[in-house]
Amino acid sequence: MQKGGAVSADRREHLQNLLAEYDNAADLLRGICDLCVTEVAVSGARARVLGATSVNGGGALVYSSDELGVRLDDLAVTVGLAPCFDAFELGRPVLVPYLTSDSGRWPGFTADAVTAGAAALFSFPLQVGGVRLGVLEMHRRSAGPLTQAQLTDALLLADAATDTIFDDVHGVALLTLSGLVDIHAEVHQATGMVAVDMRVSLAEALLRIRGHAFAHHRTLTEVAKEIIERRLRLDDGE
Amino acid sequence: MEREPRATPRSSDTARPVDSGDESGATAPREQRIGRAFVNLADTMVDDFDLAEFLHMLVDHCVDLLDVDAAGVLLSDQRGGLRMAAASSEKSELLEVFAAETAGGPCVECVRTGEVVASADLTADADRWPRYAAAAEACGFRAVHALPMRLRRDVIGALSLLNGEPDGMPVESSQLGQALADVATIGILQQRSIDHAVVLTEQLQTALNSRVIFEQAKGMLAAHSGTMTPEEVFAALRGYARSHHHRLSDLARQVIDGTADVEAITAHGAS
Secondary structure (H helix, E strand, O other): OOOOHHHHHHHHHHHHHHHOOOOOHHHHHHHHHHHHHHHOOOOEEEEEEEOOOOOOOOEEEEEEOOHHHHHHHHHHHHHOOOHHHHHHHHOOOEEEOOHHHHOOOOOOOHHHHHHHOOOEEEEEEEEEOOEEEEEEEEEEOOOOOOOHHHHHHHHHHHHHHHHHHHHHHHOOOOOOOOOOOOOOHHHHHHHHHHHHHHOOOHHHHHHHHHHHHHHOOOOHHHHHHHHHOOOOOOOOOO | OOOOOOOOOOOOHHHOOOOOOOOOOOOOOHHHHHHHHHHHHHOOOOOOOOHHHHHHHHHHHHHHHOOOOEEEEEEEOOOOOEEEEEEOOHHHHHHHHHHHHHOOOHHHHHHHHOOOEEEOOOOOOOOOOHHHHHHHHHHOOOEEEEEEEEEOOEEEEEEEEEEOOOOOOOHHHHHHHHHHHHHHHHHHHHOOHHHHHHHHHHHHHHHHHHHHHHHHHHHHHHHHHOOOOHHHHHHHHHHHHHHOOOOHHHHHHHHHHOOOOHHHHHHHHHO
16 A cells, blocks of 8 residues: 555656666567566566457467466467456456465366466556556466565556557557556546547547647647647547 | 446445435435445445445545535555545546645645644645645635545545635544545455455556546547536536446446447436
8 A cells, every 4th residue: 555655656767767778669568577577576477468349359469478478378368268358358457366266267267377387367457548458467386465565566567568558559659657547637538539529449549649749749738638628629630 | 257347227225326316315314324324335345346436425425424515535556656536526526636646735645644634724734735725725625634544554545525615624524534434444445355455456456447437438428519528527427327327437438438328428417
């Protein structure tokens, strides 16, 4: 919980510094998964992109830090019911510190995952409200919960992965860590308005707003306020 | 899958907001309403428990029972920051968002210390929280009581009680407010408490994501209506959810999925 905001601010900066050396999305995602291993003390981590509508079809494993991650991903896709899909569908982390005692939740997945060597799974959705991009899942060969500090790092790394995938999918410059998750309420409202006005997805709408802000050297919040007040309307030429 | 991501009718009467206009509403004697509030807030052991919805109920109870103009909740984002999670009105929502984003003010201090932080007159206390006091005044508030939502060492957020006039809030009101915050916190932390740290994380992060979905849905409805502001949509969405017994977060998700009756929702605001 709230045991020292300053500590977490330091963690954010610490992780940001460690990721600063990467300058493209693929390397950044690799770096994020590897940082899960060193900073969150899990055995491995993987990033999976998922389509907004089809759980099993529209997706791809982007990177896995180890072989067990590849195996778990394969299992999840094969069975179709797994923690990573739940995290994506429910829009929240799915934390399974004791996988063996959770056998009823994901029939067909759990037993094979345990046999493969996983004892704990921590799945984090990569999304900004209705902008749903994928999942970052960490696995550990020993059972037990994440500590508070590990959870904070895991959430910050998931934020970074969200930004990275969003930017990569849409081909724009990389944001700083937590850029998307920290944006103001007005930006989310404007995203909804632009999605309806332009008949595009929420992800596309957010991209258009960011593109406009970037092109006109203005902040996201300024642009969003003008959209909400109907003083600015983005059109197809943007 | 634990929860069907569709708006479903409420399964029990106890989950309904206090001012839904039925016989259990604001016309009942106060003692009875207080009793009902505690029963509602203790009823967290349901399969489809939804923290965002639960906190909306908490702030509604506060406004109904505590002689305050508005109430709001800030929650820990588990990344070292706070987020606005529920507010009884648009003005209190603006103020809570401001406090969360600037990381300042009585509610933020309350979370940091785990103690009650109050100002009976923010104008007089302006040197202590200059930015917050100015924002509060702009939103029409002069007094605030921030009550910690804590259980033992865990502080998960703060409940802010707001008044438009400088006040000496009656001790009884402050105590009842803390009691409501306590029972809500215990309810949240013990909710299906096999592993309360896991449940708490899942609940907190769901509530934070629900807020984003809610804002996006507001924008979509505003655009559909052609003229409504997101603030007007806020009222329409809540009104529609109540009269149709939908959970607000489910309804917002339907809106962004394109499966909600947007005409009916925006029409609800016009009536």
